Amino acid sequence: MFDKQTKSIFIGGKWIDVQEKETIYNPTTLEPITEVAYGGAQETEIAIQAASKAFTVWSDMTGRQRSRVLYKASQLMLEEADRLGEILTLEQGKPLNEAIGEVKGAANFLLWYAEEASRGYGEWIPSSIKSKRMLVIPQPVGVVGAITPWNFPSSMVTRKIGPALAAGCTVVLKPAPETPLSAIEIIKIFDRAGMPEGVVNLVTGDAQAIGNALLLDKDVRLLTFTGSTAVGKYLMRESAEHVKKLSLELGGHAPSIVFDDADIDLATNLVLASKFRNNGQTCICTNRLYVHESIADQFTALLTEKVSQLKVGSGLEEDVDLGPLINQQALEKVQSHLKDAIEKGAQVVVGGGEWEGNLEGCFYNPSVLTNVSDDMLIMNEETFGPIIPIQTFRDEEEVLHKANDTDYGLAAYIFTESTNQAIRASEKLEFGIVGINDVFPAVAEAPFGGIKQSGNGKEGGHHGMDEFLEKKFVSIGIS
Incomplete structure (x- = not known):
């Protein structure tokens, strides 16, 4: 599928070669790709x-002209979803069906912003002065630096550059060093779709050097980044030199709350899907599970049964539910969270420890913990791995306080059959995204983003394109 050396720097419509190379490894086998x-x-x-x-x-092209290129790219991605999904699984490790689903979702972002490209509406302001006419004109920010993560190496690319391109911005993309291959294929698709030279550019390599160049160059007017809160804070500090605009999607620590009237079978299925999607390596997956004490035993027993049936292995094998963690550092973090929880009294009811299979990658058994307390690392830090800690609660006020007691504010989930409780709780949860009996809130047509230390700005929906538009006020004097 790949040559020994894959061209990966695309500048001004041409693939550029450099002398120094970097090897990309398959996280499942640890073999070079x-x-x-x-x-x-x-x-x-x-x-x-x-x-x-x-x-x-x-930027001088009409929205309709830009739309045609984005629409063509979306079509090409859908046509090649199986091939692109296999590449994604090879470099990232997630099961092939998840990878193909991600590619199709990435294509949906391009389709949505192909449609939005013609809808960058301005505004006519009724004047209080007879001799004045006032209008607001949306105009593209300029050059955008886009830094994408390894956990969703396809959809995070299009979710960022789709709205930027629709708005009329041009882009320099830096994919995660662990997973550049999906980004390379997407750039090839843009080229085939007729993207003009220089509109989309790709640079792989030294993450710090590339990131700092994007950060410090005054011609980059906006930086869009998905990654850790620590790096997000660094970008905020350093961007002050040029008062650069930032769109940041940072860490999360999502609570899932299962109220006493919840459909237990549905809730266990959805918690399972949320936590173990991409092996728990998602910023919006369930990190803390709060279950009402009256149903805790029944819920835990059913969830444990379902977790025990999950299949671990190569993402290219049929019926595999969990692939490997991305690297040794990720494995060590998961192990440290489990060790800390056990030392503080947690009980492992299923899983725990590394998977003892015949593959070399960093695999970990899907796990469930009970007897969990608030002082454990797993209840305060993003684990980014396949462990569910369960804590019980008695009433709504108590659990909402615990759910909100974090610096993060990306996503939260509620399971209940009561409309009153769902609305009341969703309004009180301090998170940018709330799912009610729903754990898959990331869709092209809706805004995605956090509050507090989970970032600023939105991706998705018409709100996503707003990030890449400046609003110019024009005041006209008439006689």
Whole structure:
């Protein structure tokens, strides 16, 4: 599927080669897949210049003209979803059906913003002065630096650059060093779809050098980033030099609350789907599970039974539910959270420990913990792995206080059959996204983003394109 060396730096409509290379490994087998170019600040600066030059042409096109390119790219992604899904599984490890689903979701973002490209509406303001006419014109921000994560290496690319391109911005993309191959394929698709030279550029290699070049160059007017809160804070500090706009989707620590009237079979299925999707390596997956004490035993028994039936293995095998963790560092974090919980009194009711299979990757058994207390790391930090800690509660006020007692505010989930309780609780939860009997809130047509230390700005929906538009006020004096 890949040559020994894969071209991975795309600038000004051309694939650029550099002498230094970096090996990309399959996290399932730890075997090398291919080598990609190891670029740095110099390549990034050239890419920024190309994007700056292309901005004049791209931003001057009509929304309908930009829409045609995005629509074509979306079509090509859907046509090649199986091939792109296999590439995603090879470099990231998630089960193939999940990977193909992610590719189709990525194509949906391009389709949505192909449609939104023609809808960057302005505003006519009724004047209080007879001799004045006032209007607001939306205009593209300029060159955008996009930094994407490894856990969703396809959909995070299109969720960021889709709205940027629809708005008329040009882009320099830096994918995660662990998973550049999906981004490379998406750039190839944009090229085939007729994207003008320099509108979309890709630089792989030295993450810090590339990121700093995007951060410090004044021609990059907006930086969109998905990743850790610590890195997000660094970007906020350093971007002050040029008062650069930021769109940040940072860490999460999602609570799931199961009230006493919940449909237990539905709730266990959805918690299972939320927590173990992508092996728990998602920013919106269930990290803390609160179950009403009156149904806790029944709920835990059913959830434990379902967790015990999950299949671990290579994402390319049929019926596999969980692939590997991304690397050794991720495995060590999961192990440290489990060890800390056990030392503080938690009980492992299923799973616990590394998976003893015949593959070399960093696999971990899906696990459920009970007798969990608030002082445990797993109840305060994002685990990014396949462990569900269960804690019981007595009343709504108590559990909402616990759910909100965190610096994070990305996603939260409620399971209840009561409309009153669902509305009341969703309004009191301090999170940017709340799912009610729903754990898959990330769709192209709706805003996605957190509050507090989970970031700022929105991705998805018409709100996502707003991030890439400046609103220019024009005041006209008439006689």
